[in-house]
Amino acid sequence: xxxxxxxxxxxxxxxxxxxxxxxxxxxxxxxxxxxxxxxxxxxxxxxxxxxxxxxxxxxxxxxxxxxxxxxxxxxxxxxxxxxxxxxxxxxxxxxxxxxxxxxxxxxxxxxxxxxxxxxxxxxxxxxxxxxxxxxxxxxxxxxxxxxxxxxxxxxxxxxxxxxxxxxxxxxxxxxxxxxxxxxxxxxxxxxxxxxxxxxxxxxxxxxxxxxxxxxxxxxxxxxxxxxxxxxxxxxxxxxxxxxxxxxxxxxxxxxxxxxxxxxxxxxxxxxxxxxxxxxxxxxxxxxxxxxxxxxxxxxxxxxxxxxxxxxxxxxxxxxxxxxxxxxxxxxxxxxxxxxxxxxxxxxxxxxxxxxxxxxxxxxxxxxxxxxxxxxxxxxxxxxxxxxxxxxxxxxxxxxxxxxxxxxxxxxxxxxxxxxxxxxxxxxxxxxxxxxxxxxxxxxxxxxxxxxxxxxxxxxxxxxxxxxxxxxxxxxxxxxxxxxxxxxxxxxxxxxxxxxxxxxxxxxxxxxxxxxxxxxxxxxxxxxxxxxxxxxxxxxxxxxxxxxxxxxxxxxxxxxxxxxxxxxxxxxxxxxxxxxxxxxxxxxxxxxxx
Amino acid sequence: xxxxxxxxxxxxxxxxxxxxxxxxxxxxxxxxxxxxxxxxxxxxxxxxxxxxxxxxxxxxxxxxxxxxxxxxxxxxxxxxxxxxxxxxxxxxxxxxxxxxxxxxxxxxxxxxxxxxxxxxxxxxxxxxxxxxxxxxxxxxxxxxxxxxxxxxxxxxxxxxxxxxxxxxxxxxxxxxxxxxxxxxxxxxxxxxxxxxxxxxxxxxxxxxxxxxxxxxxxxxxxxxxxxxxxxxxxxxxxxxxxxxxxxxxxxxxxxxxxxxxxxxxxxxxxxxxxxxxxxxxxxxxxxxxxxxxxxxxxxxxxxxxxxxxxxxxxx
Numbered sequence: 001x002x003x004x005x006x007x008x009x010x011x012x013x014x015x016x017x018x019x020x021x022x023x024x025x026x027x028x029x030x031x032x033x034x035x036x037x038x039x040x041x042x043x044x045x046x047x048x049x050x051x052x053x054x055x056x057x058x059x060x061x062x063x064x065x066x067x068x069x070x071x072x073x074x075x076x077x078x079x080x081x082x083x084x085x086x087x088x089x090x091x092x093x094x095x096x097x098x099x100x101x102x103x104x105x106x107x108x109x110x111x112x113x114x115x116x117x118x119x120x121x122x123x124x125x126x127x128x129x130x131x132x133x134x135x136x137x138x139x140x141x142x143x144x145x146x147x148x149x150x151x152x153x154x155x156x157x158x159x160x161x162x163x164x165x166x167x168x169x170x171x172x173x174x175x176x177x178x179x180x181x182x183x184x185x186x187x188x189x190x191x192x193x194x195x196x197x198x199x200x201x202x203x204x205x206x207x208x209x210x211x212x213x214x215x216x217x218x219x220x221x222x223x224x225x226x227x228x229x230x231x232x233x234x235x236x237x238x239x240x241x242x243x244x245x246x247x248x249x250x251x252x253x254x255x256x257x258x259x260x261x262x263x264x265x266x267x268x269x270x271x272x273x274x275x276x277x278x279x280x281x282x283x284x285x286x287x288x289x290x291x292x293x294x295x296x297x298x299x300x301x302x303x304x305x306x307x308x309x310x311x312x313x314x315x316x317x318x319x320x321x322x323x324x325x326x327x328x329x330x331x332x333x334x335x336x337x338x339x340x341x342x343x344x345x346x347x348x349x350x351x352x353x354x355x356x357x358x359x360x361x362x363x364x365x366x367x368x369x370x371x372x373x374x375x376x377x378x379x380x381x382x383x384x385x386x387x388x389x390x391x392x393x394x395x396x397x398x399x400x401x402x403x404x405x406x407x408x409x410x411x412x413x414x415x416x417x418x419x420x421x422x423x424x425x426x427x428x429x430x431x432x433x434x435x436x437x438x439x440x441x442x443x444x445x446x447x448x449x450x451x452x453x454x455x456x457x458x459x460x461x462x463x464x465x466x467x468x469x470x471x472x473x474x475x476x477x478x479x480x481x482x483x484x485x486x487x488x489x490x491x492x493x494x495x496x497x498x499x500x501x502x503x504x505x506x507x508x509x510x511x512x513x514x515x516x517x518x519x520x521x522x523x524x525x526x527x528x529x530x531x532x533x534x535x536x537x538x539x540x541x542x543x544x545x546x547x548x549x550x551x552x553x554x555x556x557x558x559x560x561x562x563x564x565x566x567x568x569x570x571x572x573x574x575x576x577x578x579x580x581x582x583x584x585x586x587x588x589x590x591x592x593x
Numbered sequence: 594x595x596x597x598x599x600x601x602x603x604x605x606x607x608x609x610x611x612x613x614x615x616x617x618x619x620x621x622x623x624x625x626x627x628x629x630x631x632x633x634x635x636x637x638x639x640x641x642x643x644x645x646x647x648x649x650x651x652x653x654x655x656x657x658x659x660x661x662x663x664x665x666x667x668x669x670x671x672x673x674x675x676x677x678x679x680x681x682x683x684x685x686x687x688x689x690x691x692x693x694x695x696x697x698x699x700x701x702x703x704x705x706x707x708x709x710x711x712x713x714x715x716x717x718x719x720x721x722x723x724x725x726x727x728x729x730x731x732x733x734x735x736x737x738x739x740x741x742x743x744x745x746x747x748x749x750x751x752x753x754x755x756x757x758x759x760x761x762x763x764x765x766x767x768x769x770x771x772x773x774x775x776x777x778x779x780x781x782x783x784x785x786x787x788x789x790x791x792x793x794x795x796x797x798x799x800x801x802x803x804x805x806x807x808x809x810x811x812x813x814x815x816x817x818x819x820x821x822x823x824x825x826x827x828x829x830x831x832x833x834x835x836x837x838x839x840x841x842x843x844x845x846x847x848x849x850x851x852x853x854x855x856x857x858x859x860x861x862x863x864x865x866x867x868x869x870x871x872x873x874x875x876x877x878x879x880x881x882x883x884x885x886x887x888x889x890x891x892x893x894x895x896x897x898x899x900x901x902x903x904x905x906x907x908x
Contacts, residue, residue, distance in 0.1 A: 344635070373863060448806045458782055501735075
């Protein structure tokens with residue numbers, strides 16, 4: 001089997017919650033566990049479905065792969081096929097560090113010279129600045145070196161960092177006038193001298209693609225995995241250049257490289273298109289930004305060897321072609337229209353065309369038809385399948401609709417509250433679902449056939465909040481076939497008491513016996529409540545009677561009910577370890593198997 | 594006499610770009626204990642119809658025809674009369690409960706405000722007792738009355754909306770896409786709940802939805818709307834078994850369910866409401882269009898028992 005295009009291992013994305021300042025200082029920060037350890041592979045040419053209810057983390061997983069949200073833990077490796085000629089150009093790594101070290105040394109030497117010889121060793125350039133002036137020069141040149149430094153981490157090199165280096169150098173040089181003039185001149189000379197093979201070579205090759213083959217997304221940010229030239233780096237260079245990953249917030253050359261390979265189709269076409277831009281402009285912006293990737297993609301299919309310039313006509317021509325490919329004909333007319341002038345289905349086609357503009361290889365489709373009318377959904381889905389063949393795409397298809405996923409996907413992963421509960425080929429999973437949650441989902445779908453009406457055996461309750469996901473298997477509080485080892489804990493007991501209150505005959509008697517629901521506190525495996533000292537034994541006894549009436553798994557999971565000094569505690573046994581298992585040609589995370 | 598009878602109702606919105614005829618010559622009947630599914634794509638006028646019954650259309654909207662409830666024609670009723678009916682005899686459940694519940698009011702206050710609006714002299718204890726009863730009916734613990742909307746999950750908020758709609762035992766409940774913002778499992782839970790409450794309170798439910806699956810599972814009769822017109826009306830099982838209008842046929846074919854093996858869709862674009870196609874608005878997309886279709890909208894006929902169709906194919 002070939003290497004997968006996407007390999008996700010134990011990926012976690014936690015969103016921090018912003019509570020009050022004081023709480024942040026003392027209470028620690030709380031997180032929404034949106035994605036909490038998912039692993040999957042996506043092979044080139046597949047449609048991989050991420051299916052689940054809202055809040056299960058399916059969209060967050062897709063967004064993490066584009067670097068739209070920072071990863072909290074685990075990793076994702078995206079590997080794109082390389083085509084021979086496009087190899088990255090590198091600055092000789094030794095050159096970089098030596099150049100940087102020289103800048104600092106030179107600045108120090110210069111400052112020293114100013115202090116030792118107040119009149120200056122080079123009379124025409126250095127006015128008598130004194131100690132203060134020398135410190136200023138030293139500070140600015142150090143700052144300069146520090147600012148230029150991170151640029152070296154933005155590998156592979158392109159002409160962009162080289163240009164930025166020249167601009168920043170010049171700007172800071174003028175700030176330190178007049179002493180800086182000298183420093184700047186020396187720096188440029190050194191950079192050019194030591195970096196010659198890389199910088200000059202790249203400047204000459206301006207406009208050519210410098211592709212990254214493997215992206216590595218981790219908590220540190222995004223990095224190029226196994227970059228060519230990595231082996232040539234000395235240990236000294238590695239220490240000097242620091243971690244290779246660049247944070248995904250803010251500008252990064254690597255993020256842009258990633259986004260030219262991975263694109264997203266958003267759910268809401270009305271919100272995804274800027275109302276003030278014509279469709280031609282919206283697509284044109286993307287084409288211009290990712291022009292080198294567009295040119296490289298064209299070269300692969302027999303386009304010109306030399307990349308064409310991104311002129312208005314060239315961009316327009318490609319935008320026209322894209323609109324034609326998504327079935328908006330005649331494309332010339334649509335180029336001039338604004339989003340308000342076209343229908344929802346047409347807007348979604350524009351969104352698809354725009355996502356294909358950088359010539360991606362992987363497209364994350366986040367509920368692409370959820371907001372479209374029933375009568376045009378099928379057409380958009382068909383279009384996506386056509387484009388997949390035409391552009392050689394791989395899809396990650398995110399949806400809450402199991403029926404659509406069944407039609408579109410080769411493989412599906414059913415997600416629940418940040419975890420994948422069942423994953424395998426769609427034909428197997430739909431024919432014979434194994435996880436109780438998958439079964440529940442399939443049963444809940446409304447069936448458009450009045451003859452098949454039946455009473456549904458639905459799981460109770462709703463998806464719990466992801467700030468404190470349930471212990472053990474996250475589905476256990478709703479699961480119809482839960483076991484006593486599934487992860488029962490304190491709050492499940494309180495939820496059970498609350499449920500009993502809905503029976504109006506019992507409500508009053510229980511309120512007097514156990515107190516109001518909000519007097520109970522759950523802490524992990526324990527549920528407890530303060531009570532009057534004289535009634536402890538009586539309350540504990542009544543809790544035991546109530547537990548006897550409780551559903552068997554909950555009752556069996558209780559370790560003991562303790563009544564002591566003014567409080568009663570219900571304690572649960574710790575849950576059994578939950579592991580994913582291969583069951584009948586798919587992966588299931590459930591204790592039943 | 595029917596519980597609610599809509600006859601020849603037309604609703605026209607005034608907009609800067611011109612008049613939008615959202616609902617055109619619609620006739621419907623709702624009986625006690627019946628769920629009438631009103632299906633159609635976005636912009637077909639199904640929500641407008643629901644709002645027209647409750648008289649909550651924006652100012653400047655013209656209403657023609659009649660909506661007869663309890664011997665009163667609501668289409669030309671005074672606002673004061675509407676106020677008496679609205680929320681008491683005619684209740685509405687909206688699509689998105691989070692935007693319809695006041696975030697600054699707890700559940701208890703929502704109930705008190707509603708009950709006092711209709712019965713200004715009610716004792717607080719009595720009002721709360723009523724609230725408690727309907728909350729129990731929708732399976733929400735009355736202990737949570739002091740909580741605010743954001744403390745409830747999506748499905749529970751919708752349950753609270755339903756509880757608010759039930760306080761006065763209305764005879765007509767209009768559910769406008771009640772589960773569109775909810776997940777499938779919760780959607781099924783809410784509709785099962787509505788079903789049992791309908792029986793318990795003996796109401797007529799107008800279920801407005803775009804989801805044919807929901808209509809198939811929970812409605813007794815269905816009306817299919819397209820560009821403001823009702824094109825087909827009949828018993829759910831019959832319509833699904835033998836759709837007559839070409840739009841109903843195409844719509845049923847385009848549904849994607851677990852048994853779908855081939856993607857089918859309706860050619861062309863949904864109609865532009867400012868300039869709807871002449872005659873039968875579906876004719877540009879219709880596979881069996883006749884020469885007379887663009888000329889005038891066809892009269893409603895009864896080609897089968899219990900079925901009304903507006904199409905030239907069934908003269």
